Amino acid sequence: MLPVNQTLSNYSDIAFQSAFVIYVVALFVSLFFYGKMQGIIDARRERATRPAEASVAQRVAVGDAGSTLVDDGVPASASDANDEQLSDGELAGREARADKLSGMTQALVWVGILLHATSWVLRGVATERFPLGNLYEYMLGISLGVMIAAAVALQRRSWRSLWPWVLTPMLALMFYGGTELYAESAPVVPALQSNWLPIHVSTVAIGASIGIVSGVASLLYLLRIWQAPGQEKGFFGALAKPLPTAKKLDALAYRAAIVTLPTFGVGILLGAIWAEAAWGRFWGWDPKETVSLITWILYAAYLHARATAGWKNWKAALINIVGLASMIFNLFFINLVVSGLHSYAGLN
Secondary structure: OOOOOHHHHHHHHHHHHHHHHHHHHHHHHHHHHHHHHHHHHHHHHHHHHHHHHHHHHHHHHOOOOOOOEOOOOOEHHHHHHHHHHHHHHHHHHHHHHHHHHHHHHHHHHHHHHHHHHHHHHHHHHHHOOOOOOOHHHHHHHHHHHHHHHHHHHOOOHHHHHHHHHHHHHHHHHHHHHHHOOOOOOOOOOHHHOOOHHHHHHHHHHHHHHHHHHHHHHHHHHHHHHHOOOOOOOHHHHHHHOOOOOHHHHHHHHHHHHHHHHHHHHHHHHHHHHHHHHHHOOOOOOOHHHHHHHHHHHHHHHHHHHHHOOOOOHHHHHHHHHHHHHHHHHHHHHHHHOOOOOOHHHHOO
16 A cells, blocks of 8 residues: 655645635635626616717707806706716726726636645645545546636636636535545545546546536526526526626537537546446446436437527526536435445545
8 A cells, every 4th residue: 555645635735725715715806896797787788878868968958049058157068978978987997997806806716726736736646646536536626627617718808707606616516525525645445546547537527527617607598598688687687687698608508518528428438448347347327327328418418409490599508407417416416325336436
């Protein structure tokens, strides 16, 4: 049994905790940005209705003799122009401040990703193996994959209003993983002492990470078509207001799923090859194998429905969301509750 470098293991834990704190700060900054964008959108919409109102006011103020003076002796048309110019300046200032907040969020996320990746790598170096030997390490890897995929997808400023919707579930996953699923650094069980471990599990983790981004985008797509721009009402309307258009959210979900389907599918095939070497059969309808296959079929069904004429995009989005639910069910319930050949996933 190989010794564990406890010093590096401790540094891994510290890096994980530091990444968590940085992500929390990023979440608060992104929420502040989200609130600012709600006010900016209201101001933009109000300004869009102003020309028609100003035109009516000008026709009332301007008679046959020209322009009517207001109380300070300035023509009404000139006063309106000054007010509008001031309003434009204020709006531009608010937009600039909001843009700085979005940039801060993006920068903080990348710092968090760097610490997150450091934690994952140090975990592997400390144990002298690939760091996917238990459920804590898998959670560490899949949350890192989601954050990297999201950071790449949300580079454009117009997409950064999505960060609260990504950071919140990932922080919940990291908190649960770092508390309830945490396992001390140790060598893996004999069943996982194989060169197939980094190949199979990392491929599945990458596919699952991108699939989670796709599922979140579909959830927000349904929220956006329910609360269309300019027609938002109530609490959910306020939540939806800063989101991109439904078309953009649907496109993000679709493009992410295009990557998820083959990546996750290759991961399943690699797992089958490993199963033949380890257990003497390619497929045995183990609970984790079965749910993984169901998840892959759901993503295939989503892409097929999304590309089929006559299908409403929101119906296809529902399939994608069910795929996300299946992925989460497989991650937690199958690994922690159901007994099967993969039950060692929660152990060292």
